[in-house]
Amino acid sequence: MENVIEVNNLTKKFGSFTAVDHISFEVKQGEIFGFLGANGAGKTTAMRMLCGLLPSTSGKGLVAGYDINTQSEQVKRNIGYMSQKFALYEDLKVWENIRLYGGIYGVPEPQIVSKTNDLLKRLGFENERNTLVNSLPLGWKQKLAFSVAIFHEPKIVFLDEPTGGVDPITRRKFWELIYEATDRGITVFVTTHYMDEAEYCDRVSMMVDGHIEALDTPKNLKQMFHADTMNEVFQKLARKAQRSDS
Amino acid sequence: MNKRNKNIKDIVNPNQLLSRFNPRGFGALKFLLEKEFKQILRNKFLIRVIIFLPLIALSLLPMVANFEIKNNNLAVIDNDHSPSSSLFIRKIVSSGHFHLVSVRQNYNDALNDIEQDRADVILEIPAFFEKDLMTTYSAQVNVTANAVNAVKGALGSGYLMQIIHNFSNDLRSRFMAGNSKIQTPAFEIVPRYDFNPYLEYKFSMIPAIIMMILGMISGFLPALNIVGEKEKGTIEQMNVTPVGRFPVILSKLIPYWIIGFIVLTICFIVVWIIYDMVSVGGYLEIYLFATVFVLAFSGLGLIISNYANTIQQAMYLMFFFVINFIFLSGLYTPISSTPEWVQTMSLFSPLRYMIEALRSIYLKGSHFGDLWTKFAALVGFAVFFNLWAILSYRKKA
Missing domain, CATH: 3.40.1710.10 (abc type-2 transporter like domain)
Incomplete structure (x- = not known):
């Protein structure tokens, strides 16, 4: 299987602070890649570099075959992104948000209409078509944001803590959407703090103080660290961190 | 997996899409403009500002900003x-x-x-x-x-x-x-003050106040809109899309340009109703000047939005410029009676050219030919501000 993300010694410095320190990894097409780490470990910074939102200090990164430093516009055409903050327009209706992002990514108009209908049906949102987004519950907003992020069928979708602040059942439903996306061949790159979600990933990387300390399947990681759950793996690794909140 | 991949490629082949549609270009502009107008029309606060600011400012300020002594x-x-x-x-x-x-x-x-x-x-x-x-x-x-x-x-x-x-x-x-x-x-008294006691200050203040309102609305609104999007995080969502900065900036300029014209028209109607005052010169010339003037102030608003990270910062920055522009514009004090270095400074206030032009057109009926230097100055400001705005707009943080 081909690599859709290849990162080699990618580094980001803010002044004398090295947020991301020479990280290297690959992500294969169609996999769910979990990007874990404590707060301040550098996850979001790394992800923002991969999305072309932040220039890197040194190192190389290829996303969907394009160089993140020199071809960021091509990178952007081939990815979807869902940020930590809910970032759809609260004062637009559900269908208007979908139409806006469909249009911006260049999905032809007739296709926008038919795909919007399909999407709303799949999500069970048919009655919410004309609802202003700000009146939706958080779990629904997150589902909508994810669906909008993959509306243009990108090769890769980056999810930055996509399920913050919702209950386990809602999270579980959100992950069903993620599986549906991977079934369609979309690669998922996801950061999270929830260790039950880490179990759902095909492979997981653990970031500590800007480095990648471990990278493998959840099963192998648990064996390696003699742990029963991903939570224990995380505890063992994150305890070493110098710059966490605790 | 292979079969599924093939399906996706059938639906969206990026290269094929690109040849048909260029997201960097103006295809996206239509969707962005649609979005801006929907948001503006749903924003009740904005609509109130557009209607009440001219109404209140024009019924109060000409009475206050007035050196006439009646009593x-x-x-x-x-x-x-x-x-x-x-x-x-x-x-x-x-x-x-x-x-x-x-x-x-x-x-x-x-x-x-x-x-x-x-x-x-x-x-x-x-x-x-x-x-x-x-x-x-x-x-x-x-x-x-x-x-x-x-x-x-x-x-x-x-x-x-x-x-x-x-x-x-x-x-x-x-x-x-x-x-x-x-x-x-x-x-044996020789009057020391040689001025016309029956001069109505109102009439020279009104055109100046109209332009002050127009400048404020067309400068503040786009700046606050963009910085508001920064605070909410929606601009970041926009920045991970392939849409170019040119369509994004145009989508912020065009709606406020139109709002500028609406505000200007409301101002003229208010002035006509309250003061029974209409322009001596042509309205076509006024709107022509206003077109460039609004563009200049919106450009300034965009520049500020590129440097400010919070609405608070944007407000302070904008106030700094707008207040200096107003005091250097000759709105309150005739520029010719200020110190020479202040007169030089006033050349950097776009409001000065616009107020002088509107006073001439509105009160004297001057024609474009008499005022083309002021028009050229405004064009200069508009080009300078907007060029700076486009160059300083970064899709990267």
């Missing part, structure tokens, strides 16, 4: 008690600029009126005022003004002298008619 309180000491002196006093009161508050017997009592803030100006008519007029054809009056409020004091005594001057001219012409050989009677 000077006048204390009179008439030591003459002659027909001439009472005619003189009546003449002063009937001018409408003075309000006779007291008639005192001596100067100290009148001075007390000023100290108690009952009077602004004292007029003392000496004994033998009439006799002097008749015999020597000249008389002296004593004018004392309270200069605590410097403007009111200076203008009050100025008005008074103007009236005295007119009174002396009247007398002169009457005596001249009777006997041409008689020497012209005159007061």
Whole structure:
């Protein structure tokens, strides 16, 4: 299987602070890649570099075959992104948000209409078509944001803590959407703090103080660290961190 | 997996899409504009600002930003008690600029009126005022003004002298008619202030205030809109899309351009209803100037939005520029009466050119040919600000 993300010694410095320190990894097409780490470990910074939102200090990164430093516009055409903050327009209706992002990514108009209908049906949102987004519950907003992020069928979708602040059942439903996306061949790159979600990933990387300390399947990681759950793996690794909140 | 991949490629082949549709170009602009207009129309606060700011500013400010003194309180000491002196006093009161508050017997009592803030100006008519007029054809009056409020004091005594001057001219012409050989009677007062007491400040203030409103609305709104999107995080979502900065910036400029025209039109209607004032010159020329002026101020707003990270920062930055532009524009003070270095500074205020142009068109009926240098200056500002805005817009943090 081909690599859709290849990162080699990618580094980001803010002044004398090295947020991301020479990280290297690959992500294969169609996999769910979990990007874990404590707060301040550098996850979001790394992800923002991969999305072309932040220039890197040194190192190389290829996303969907394009160089993140020199071809960021091509990178952007081939990815979807869902940020930590809910970032759809609260004062637009559900269908208007979908139409806006469909249009911006260049999905032809007739296709926008038919795909919007399909999407709303799949999500069970048919009655919410004309609802202003700000009146939706958080779990629904997150589902909508994810669906909008993959509306243009990108090769890769980056999810930055996509399920913050919702209950386990809602999270579980959100992950069903993620599986549906991977079934369609979309690669998922996801950061999270929830260790039950880490179990759902095909492979997981653990970031500590800007480095990648471990990278493998959840099963192998648990064996390696003699742990029963991903939570224990995380505890063992994150305890070493110098710059966490605790 | 292979089969599924094939399906996706059938639906969206990026290269094929690119040839059909260029997201960097203006295909995206249509969707962005749609979004902006929907948001603006749903924003009740914005709609209120657009309607009420011109309405309130134009009904209040011309009355306040006004150096005309209508109600000077006048204390009179008439030591003459002659027909001439009472005619003189009546003449002063009937001018409408003075309000006779007291008639005192001596100067100290009148001075007390000023100290108690009952009077602004004292007029003392000496004994033998009439006799002097008749015999020597000249008389002296004593004018004392309270200069605590410097403007009111200076203008009050100025008005008074103007009236005295007119009174002396009247007398002169009457005596001249009777006997041409008689020497012209005159007061010994030469007015120090040479201005037209009947000048209506309102009329020169209104065009300036209209442009102040227009500049503020077209500068503040786009700046606050973009910085608001930064705070909410929606601009970041936009920045991970392939849409270019040119369509994004245009989608912020065009709606506020249109709002500018609406505001301007509301201003003209308000002025017409409240002050019964219409432009002497052509409205076409006014809107032509406004087109460029709004573009310049929106450009400034965009620049600020590129540097400010919070609405608070954007507000302070915008106030800094707008207030300096207003005070350097000649709105309140004629530029020619400011120090030379300030006059040079005022060349950097786009508001100055616009106010001068609108005053000329609106009050004098000037034509484009007379004002093209001001137009060129505004075009310069618009190009400079917008170019800077586009260059400083970064899709990367």
